Amino acid sequence: MQRMRSMILIGWGALTFAAAAGPALELGDSVRPEQIEGDLQVWGWNIAAASLNKLVPGFNEVYPHVRINVNMTGANLQSRFLLSLSAGVGAPEVSQLQLAEASRYARTLRLTDLTPVAEKYASQFPASFWENCVYEGRVYAIPWDMGPCAVFYKRSVFERYGIDPQVIETWDDYVATGKRIIEASQGRTRMLALAPGELDPLFEILLQQRGGQVFDEAGRVVINAPQTLDVLGVLKKLLESGICSSAPLWTHAFYASIQSDSIATYPGAAWFGGLIRDYGPKTSGDWGVFRLPAFEPDGLRTSNQGGSVLVIPDQCAQKEAAWAYVEYVLCRYDAQIEHYRNFDLFPALLPTHTDPFFDEEVPFFGGQKVRRLFAQDIGRVPSLNRTADWMESMRYMRQTLSKWAADGMNEPEQFLKRVADKLSRRLGREIAPGHETALPVGALGSR
Numbered sequence: 301m302q303r304m305r306s307m308i309l310i311g312w313g314a315l316t317f318a319a320a321a322g323p324a325l326e327l328g329d330s331v332r333p334e335q336i337e338g339d340l341q342v343w344g345w346n347i348a349a350a351s352l353n354k355l356v357p358g359f360n361e362v363y364p365h366v367r368i369n370v371n372m373t374g375a376n377l378q379s380r381f382l383l384s385l386s387a388g389v390g391a392p393e394v395s396q397l398q399l400a401e402a403s404r405y406a407r408t409l410r411l412t413d414l415t416p417v418a419e420k421y422a423s424q425f426p427a428s429f430w431e432n433c434v435y436e437g438r439v440y441a442i443p444w445d446m447g448p449c450a451v452f453y454k455r456s457v458f459e460r461y462g463i464d465p466q467v468i469e470t471w472d473d474y475v476a477t478g479k480r481i482i483e484a485s486q487g488r489t490r491m492l493a494l495a496p497g498e499l500d501p502l503f504e505i506l507l508q509q510r511g512g513q514v515f516d517e518a519g520r521v522v523i524n525a526p527q528t529l530d531v532l533g534v535l536k537k538l539l540e541s542g543i544c545s546s547a548p549l550w551t552h553a554f555y556a557s558i559q560s561d562s563i564a565t566y567p568g569a570a571w572f573g574g575l576i577r578d579y580g581p582k583t584s585g586d587w588g589v590f591r592l593p594a595f596e597p598d599g600l601r602t603s604n605q606g607g608s609v610l611v612i613p614d615q616c617a618q619k620e621a622a623w624a625y626v627e628y629v630l631c632r633y634d635a636q637i638e639h640y641r642n643f644d645l646f647p648a649l650l651p652t653h654t655d656p657f658f659d660e661e662v663p664f665f666g667g668q669k670v671r672r673l674f675a676q677d678i679g680r681v682p683s684l685n686r687t688a689d690w691m692e693s694m695r696y697m698r699q700t701l702s703k704w705a706a707d708g709m710n711e712p713e714q715f716l717k718r719v720a721d722k723l724s725r726r727l728g729r730e731i732a733p734g735h736e737t738a739l740p741v742g743a744l745g746s747r
Contacts, residue, residue, distance in 0.1 A: 338621030
């Protein structure tokens with residue numbers, strides 16, 4: 301996610317313009333780096349743009365005749381990029397997109413088909429990421445960073461109250477620890493920030509961890525399922541336990557909590573470590589990381605939050621140079637390591653995860669080998685079927701989860717049925733067989 305907290309999003313109607321897929325990008329075997337020329341505009345946001353800029357000198361050592369201008373375009377990037385695709389002019393040669401949006405943009409058929417030059421890299425990226433870069437069997441994007449999840453915690457708080465983070469194995473353990481901290485601190489320290497109006501980020505993390513889906517592979521609505529009911533069960537426990545701070549995410553109060561003892565832990569993605577460094581530089585050494593709690597003993601203890609890709613619009617007139625650039629910054633081992641080393645952008649390129657860099661002790665985190673911790677079980681993270689209207693569905697989930705929390709979080713089975721019905725009508729998608737009616741109470745056993 302790379303700390304980008306807002307995007308101006310355009311409705312699906314803007315994506316319905318007709319288009320014919322352009323020819324797939326192919327490079328001759330005899331093309332040498334010094335033969336490739338071009339002037340490339342590259343769009344990215346904040347630390348992503350900074351990381352790309354830092355790699356330009358190394359890229360030019362290999363491709364001396366390709367000039368790169370990285371443009372940090374800010375929060376309007378994806379909206380402006382979409383408009384330029386629709387108009388057929390004005391797009392950069394290369395652009396960053398959120399992973400969650402990749403399939404949406406691929407469906408415009410206004411991105412370059414990278415299949416002939418990119419499919420050889422398919423096995424080098426997590427399947428859960430690569431699948432979001434493919435539309436109808438063709439590759440339209442390359443994964444960049446990813447957001448494997450764990451829990452950042454303040455060592456001083458845990459030590460003060462005699463808590464060993466290694467005993468936290470499940471979400472029930474996490475809740476019990478939070479209650480212990482609340483009691484021992486006399487209410488001064490909360491376990492996590494979880495405002496009732498902002499349940500959707502944690503909902504998505506938990507849904508992927510549990511192997512749930514909003515849509516099936518055919519695009520039908522399947523949110524009314526046992527896995528989603530389990531997710532609601534965890535959210536309900538967290539909110540009802542009294543261990544949550546209501547400080548909204550990405551606000552002054554939230555950032556201030558990083559430097560104080562008001563919040564003990566922050567479940568989130570690897571990129572959050574960079575944010576901690578930015579907002580709490582004087583807290584170096586007081587941080588640790590433990591694995592994401594599981595739903596049950598021996599369950600999956602990771603998930604994903606965020607991540608991004610690079611794409612080449614079909615209107616690009618310098619596709620060979622653009623692909624050379626994308627391949628260099630995303631498919632090269634050393635380049636991906638530098639993204640992580642310099643800007644905490646966790647590489648999606650799987651071969652990098654065996655690098656000794658992942659086993660280095662990190663002083664900011666008390667000498668812990670946090671990179672290796674984040675790399676555990678990445679291949680086990682289930683894929684999410686992200687349709688063209690995925691972002692629309694998540695905006696709706698934000699609204700409806702907030703109302704569910706305000707109404708007391710009662711009857712989650714009936715709540716899921718209503719959500720499925722509303723998504724079906726709102727998005728014009730069929731509800732898959734077996735997901736139409738509310739799940740029977742107790743169907744999943746006690747919670």
